[in-house]
Amino acid sequence: MKHFIDTIKSTYGKYKVIVWIICSLLLLIFPALIPSNYVMGVVCRILFYATLAGSLNVINGYSGQMCIGHAGFFCIGAYIEAILATQYHINFWVLLLVGGIITAIIGGLIALPTLRMQGIYLSIITLGFSEVVRLIALNWTSVTGGAMGVKGIKSPTLLGFTLSSPKQYYYIFLVIGIVFIFVTNRIINSRTGSAWISIREDELAARSLGIEIKKYKILNFMYGAFWAGVMGAAYAPYTRYIDSTYFSLDEGFNILSMVIIGGQGTLIGPILGAAVVNSLTELLRSFSEWRMVAYAVLIIAMMWLRPQGLVGASDSVLAGDKMKKKKIKVLAKEEK
Amino acid sequence: MGTLLETQNVCKYFGGLKAVENVDMKVEKGDIFGIIGPNGAGKTTFFNICSGFYAPTHGKIIFNNNDISGVSPDKIARLGMARTFQNIQLFKYMSVLDNVKTGFHIKTESTMTDAILHTNRYKKDKEYVNEKSIEVLKKVGLSKYAETKAGNLAYGIQRKVEIARALALDPTIILLDEPAAGMNPNETDSLREFIKQLNEDGYTIVVIEHDMKFVMRSCNQILVLSFGQKICEGTPEIVKADEQVHQAYFGKGIIAGKGLQ
Amino acid sequence: MEYIINQFVNGICQGFIYALMAVGYSVIVGVVGFVTFTHGEVIVFGAFASFYIFLLCGNNLLLGVIGSFAASWLIGIFVYKICYERFFHAPRHIALICTIGVSMLLKNIAQIIFGPNKKPMLNIIKNKIYSFGIVEISKVQIVIILTVIILSALLFIIFMKTRWGISLRAVSQDKTAAAMMGINVKQTAMIGNCMGSGLAGVAGLLIAINYQTVYATMGSNLSIKAFAAAVLGGLTSVPLAALGGILIGIIENMGITFTSASLRDIFTFVFLIIILIFKPQGFSKKKGVRP
Structure with missing residues (x-):
C-alpha cells in the first residue's frame, strides 16, 4: 500500500504540470460530459457544500474552536442576498461580497462574549444563535416574508448571459470554490495560519509565545463566517426561493457531519466529506428518515476510529492522543 | 548593570488560599537567578504572575521599567520575556x-x-x-x-x-520552570553548561529548580520560597547558611540540621 | 395586570421544570467533566417513556416518574458508553463531537419510533384551578413544583449523606485523587451521568404534563436552555443552576407576554449572552473542575 502511494507521489512529482492541466480541463468541460440535469444538480450540491463545509473547517479544523450552528451564518448570507436582490435590485456579484462581510461582522459580534471562556461556550452560543436567526427569519414578516419566504430571486447575469441552470451554476460554484481554496491555502501557510494552528495545538504555549489568542480566534471565526455568508448569498438565487426551513439545526449538523467525516484540518477533507455525504444522501433518498441516522452513526464511528476524519490532519491534536503509542514504537525501533 | 525584573509585595490568593504572599524580588541584568522552595511553595504560581498568566491580587511587577502587573502574556512576551513550562508545552x-x-x-x-x-x-x-x-x-x-x-x-x-x-x-529575560526535572545527572550537567552559555550570550535567566546542586552551582542569586512567602534571598553561600531554609527543607532537630552539608 | 401576574406564575412553574433539567445538566458536567449535547434528547425519551406508561398503566404519576427516570437512566448508560468512557484522556473536542453525533442519532431514532407528529398527553391530573385573590394556580402546576422540590431534596440527600454521594463529589472534584482513594472513577462517572439523565427524563415527563403534548423534536431547544441555566452556576454548581432554570422560565414567560409566543426561544439566548458578557464564570465561588 505504501509502495503504491509512493509511486503515485513520484509520478505526480514528474508530471505535475500535465496533471494540473488535465484536471482543470476536466473540471471545465465536466458539464458537457454529463447530460443529465439531475446528476448535474447533485454535482452542484457537492461543489456548493464543499466550500460551505470548507468554511466551517477553517473554524473547527484550523483553530480548534467548535462552531456547530454554521447554518445560522449561511442563513444570514442567503437572506441578505435574497432581500437586497428582490427589493433593491443590487447586482449578484456585489451581494456576494456584501453578504460575506455582514455575516463576518455578525459572526465576530457573536463570538466576542465567549472569548474569555473555553471553547464549549462558543459551541453552545453558535447553536443557539443558529436557532435564533431561523426564528427571526420566520417571524420578521415585513422583511423576510415570514413563513412564506422570499420568492422570485433573480438569477445572476454575467456579460449579458443569465446563469440559471445547474450546468451554468456549476461554474459559479466552481469559481467561488477555487477562490476559497486559493485564498485559504495562502492564509493557512502564512503567519496568521500558523497562529491559528498553534492555538489549536497548545493554547498555553501559543500565549507564552506572544500570540494574541483572542485576536486570532475572532479573526478565524470571522473568516469562516465570511465564507459561509458568501455561500449563502450564492445559494439563494440558485434555489430562487428561500424560507426559514432551509436553515434548521439539522442543516447545521449536515454541514458539520461533512467536515467531521471528510476530515478536519486539511483543505481536501471537507471536499471529500461533501462528496461522501451528498452521495449518501442521494443513495438514501428513498429512506430519507434514516439519512440523519446514518450521518450520526458515521460521526460516532469516525470519533471512535479516526477522530481527524477520512483525510484529516493526522499530525495534530485532532487525531486524538496517538502520540504515546507512536513514541513507544519509535523507541522500540531504536532499541533494535 | 541595573535591575531588569522587580516584584514588589506580590500576592496571589485563590479564594482563601494564599499561594504567593508579599514576595519581593530583584533580578539584575545579566544574572542567573534561582528560585527554590519545597513542593507547593508557590514557585510556579509566582512565575505565572511574572509572565502574565495570572494577574497578581496585590503588588507590582516591573520589567524593564514598565509596570506589567496584570498585563496579558502576549504583551509581556512582546516586551522581551520568554518562558518555558514545568510540563513541557x-x-x-x-x-x-x-x-x-x-x-x-x-x-x-x-x-x-x-x-x-x-x-x-x-x-x-x-x-x-x-x-x-x-x-x-x-x-x-x-x-x-x-x-x-x-x-x-x-x-x-x-x-x-x-x-x-x-x-x-x-527575549532579554528567560524564565525556566524546572528545566532539569526528570533528567539524569549527565543531562543535567549538559543543561547547566547550556544555561551558562546562554547567560554568556547576554540573556538574563530566572530558573525554578528542585535540584540543589544545580542551583547552588549555577546561580548567582537565589530566592527561597516556602508556603508562598519569601524566607531568604541572596548568594548561594548565604542561602546555605540560613537557618530558615534548613527548617523549610528538613524541619527542626539535630539530625535535620546537618542536612545541607 | 391579572394576566401578567398569571404569566409570572406560569413562568415560575415552567422555571421549576427548567431547574430540574439544569440540575441534571450540572450534575453531568460536574461528575463526568464533559459538556453534553444529548440532554434534550434524553428529555424526549423520558417524556415518551411516561407517555407509554400512562397509556398502558393508567393514571399513576409515581409510576410515570419512576418509569421516565429509569428509561433516561438507560439512555444515560448508552450515552456514557459511547461518548465518554473511552475519551477521558483524549482531547476534549472528541467527546464533544461524539455527544453531537449521539444527539443526532437519538433525535432521529425518536422520530422514527415515535413518529413525527405531536401526540396528546393523557390528562393524568384533574385540572383544578385554585385562586388566591387574583393569583390563579392550577393543580398541575402545584404537582410539578412539588415533584421538582422532592426530587431535588432526594438528590441533595444522596449527594450529602450516602457513600455514593461521597464518591460522586470526590470524582467531580479530582478524578486522579479519587482514583487513588480507591474509587472506581469510571463507574462513578457513569452513575453521575445516569443520575443527571434520569432527572432530565423526569423533567421531560413534567414538560409533557405541562404542555399536554409530546413530540419527538421537542428536545432541540431544551439542551440550550439547560446549558444557559447551568451557566449561571459556572456549569457545575447545582443550586445556582436551579436558580438559573427558574430565572429563565420567568424571563421567557414575561418576554412572550409582551411580544409573541413564537419568539420564546430567543429570550433564553439573550439571557445566555447577557450572563456571558457580565459574569462569564457564573456566580459560583467554588473552584471546581471546569470543562
Missing part, C-alpha cells in the same frame, strides 16, 4: 523547526492581506523566519532534529526545543 505534532518558526510570531508583521497577495512584506517575513529559525537551531545544537516531530523526542531534548522556541522571541 511543545506543539508535539509539529516538527522541531516548525515549533521554532512559530516562536517568531512577534518578530514578524505580515497580515492576512499580505498573505493573500504575497506582498513584499510577506516574502521578507518568510525569508527572515526561515533564516533565523535555522540559526537558532544551530545555536542550541538541535539542527539534526529539525524535521523530527517534537513529541517523538527524548525528554531532555524536548526541554531544549522549548528553550530554543523561547529564544526565537529574542
Whole structure:
C-alpha cells in the first residue's frame, strides 16, 4: 500500500504540470460530459457544500474552536442576498461580497462574549444563535416574508448571459470554490495560519509565545463566517426561493457531519466529506428518515476510529492522543 | 548593570488560599537567578504572575521599567520575556523547526492581506523566519532534529526545543520552570553548561529548580520560597547558611540540621 | 395586570421544570467533566417513556416518574458508553463531537419510533384551578413544583449523606485523587451521568404534563436552555443552576407576554449572552473542575 502511494507521489512529482492541466480541463468541460440535469444538480450540491463545509473547517479544523450552528451564518448570507436582490435590485456579484462581510461582522459580534471562556461556550452560543436567526427569519414578516419566504430571486447575469441552470451554476460554484481554496491555502501557510494552528495545538504555549489568542480566534471565526455568508448569498438565487426551513439545526449538523467525516484540518477533507455525504444522501433518498441516522452513526464511528476524519490532519491534536503509542514504537525501533 | 525584573509585595490568593504572599524580588541584568522552595511553595504560581498568566491580587511587577502587573502574556512576551513550562508545552505534532518558526510570531508583521497577495512584506517575513529559525537551531545544537516531530523526542531534548522556541522571541529575560526535572545527572550537567552559555550570550535567566546542586552551582542569586512567602534571598553561600531554609527543607532537630552539608 | 401576574406564575412553574433539567445538566458536567449535547434528547425519551406508561398503566404519576427516570437512566448508560468512557484522556473536542453525533442519532431514532407528529398527553391530573385573590394556580402546576422540590431534596440527600454521594463529589472534584482513594472513577462517572439523565427524563415527563403534548423534536431547544441555566452556576454548581432554570422560565414567560409566543426561544439566548458578557464564570465561588 505504501509502495503504491509512493509511486503515485513520484509520478505526480514528474508530471505535475500535465496533471494540473488535465484536471482543470476536466473540471471545465465536466458539464458537457454529463447530460443529465439531475446528476448535474447533485454535482452542484457537492461543489456548493464543499466550500460551505470548507468554511466551517477553517473554524473547527484550523483553530480548534467548535462552531456547530454554521447554518445560522449561511442563513444570514442567503437572506441578505435574497432581500437586497428582490427589493433593491443590487447586482449578484456585489451581494456576494456584501453578504460575506455582514455575516463576518455578525459572526465576530457573536463570538466576542465567549472569548474569555473555553471553547464549549462558543459551541453552545453558535447553536443557539443558529436557532435564533431561523426564528427571526420566520417571524420578521415585513422583511423576510415570514413563513412564506422570499420568492422570485433573480438569477445572476454575467456579460449579458443569465446563469440559471445547474450546468451554468456549476461554474459559479466552481469559481467561488477555487477562490476559497486559493485564498485559504495562502492564509493557512502564512503567519496568521500558523497562529491559528498553534492555538489549536497548545493554547498555553501559543500565549507564552506572544500570540494574541483572542485576536486570532475572532479573526478565524470571522473568516469562516465570511465564507459561509458568501455561500449563502450564492445559494439563494440558485434555489430562487428561500424560507426559514432551509436553515434548521439539522442543516447545521449536515454541514458539520461533512467536515467531521471528510476530515478536519486539511483543505481536501471537507471536499471529500461533501462528496461522501451528498452521495449518501442521494443513495438514501428513498429512506430519507434514516439519512440523519446514518450521518450520526458515521460521526460516532469516525470519533471512535479516526477522530481527524477520512483525510484529516493526522499530525495534530485532532487525531486524538496517538502520540504515546507512536513514541513507544519509535523507541522500540531504536532499541533494535 | 541595573535591575531588569522587580516584584514588589506580590500576592496571589485563590479564594482563601494564599499561594504567593508579599514576595519581593530583584533580578539584575545579566544574572542567573534561582528560585527554590519545597513542593507547593508557590514557585510556579509566582512565575505565572511574572509572565502574565495570572494577574497578581496585590503588588507590582516591573520589567524593564514598565509596570506589567496584570498585563496579558502576549504583551509581556512582546516586551522581551520568554518562558518555558514545568510540563513541557511543545506543539508535539509539529516538527522541531516548525515549533521554532512559530516562536517568531512577534518578530514578524505580515497580515492576512499580505498573505493573500504575497506582498513584499510577506516574502521578507518568510525569508527572515526561515533564516533565523535555522540559526537558532544551530545555536542550541538541535539542527539534526529539525524535521523530527517534537513529541517523538527524548525528554531532555524536548526541554531544549522549548528553550530554543523561547529564544526565537529574542527575549532579554528567560524564565525556566524546572528545566532539569526528570533528567539524569549527565543531562543535567549538559543543561547547566547550556544555561551558562546562554547567560554568556547576554540573556538574563530566572530558573525554578528542585535540584540543589544545580542551583547552588549555577546561580548567582537565589530566592527561597516556602508556603508562598519569601524566607531568604541572596548568594548561594548565604542561602546555605540560613537557618530558615534548613527548617523549610528538613524541619527542626539535630539530625535535620546537618542536612545541607 | 391579572394576566401578567398569571404569566409570572406560569413562568415560575415552567422555571421549576427548567431547574430540574439544569440540575441534571450540572450534575453531568460536574461528575463526568464533559459538556453534553444529548440532554434534550434524553428529555424526549423520558417524556415518551411516561407517555407509554400512562397509556398502558393508567393514571399513576409515581409510576410515570419512576418509569421516565429509569428509561433516561438507560439512555444515560448508552450515552456514557459511547461518548465518554473511552475519551477521558483524549482531547476534549472528541467527546464533544461524539455527544453531537449521539444527539443526532437519538433525535432521529425518536422520530422514527415515535413518529413525527405531536401526540396528546393523557390528562393524568384533574385540572383544578385554585385562586388566591387574583393569583390563579392550577393543580398541575402545584404537582410539578412539588415533584421538582422532592426530587431535588432526594438528590441533595444522596449527594450529602450516602457513600455514593461521597464518591460522586470526590470524582467531580479530582478524578486522579479519587482514583487513588480507591474509587472506581469510571463507574462513578457513569452513575453521575445516569443520575443527571434520569432527572432530565423526569423533567421531560413534567414538560409533557405541562404542555399536554409530546413530540419527538421537542428536545432541540431544551439542551440550550439547560446549558444557559447551568451557566449561571459556572456549569457545575447545582443550586445556582436551579436558580438559573427558574430565572429563565420567568424571563421567557414575561418576554412572550409582551411580544409573541413564537419568539420564546430567543429570550433564553439573550439571557445566555447577557450572563456571558457580565459574569462569564457564573456566580459560583467554588473552584471546581471546569470543562
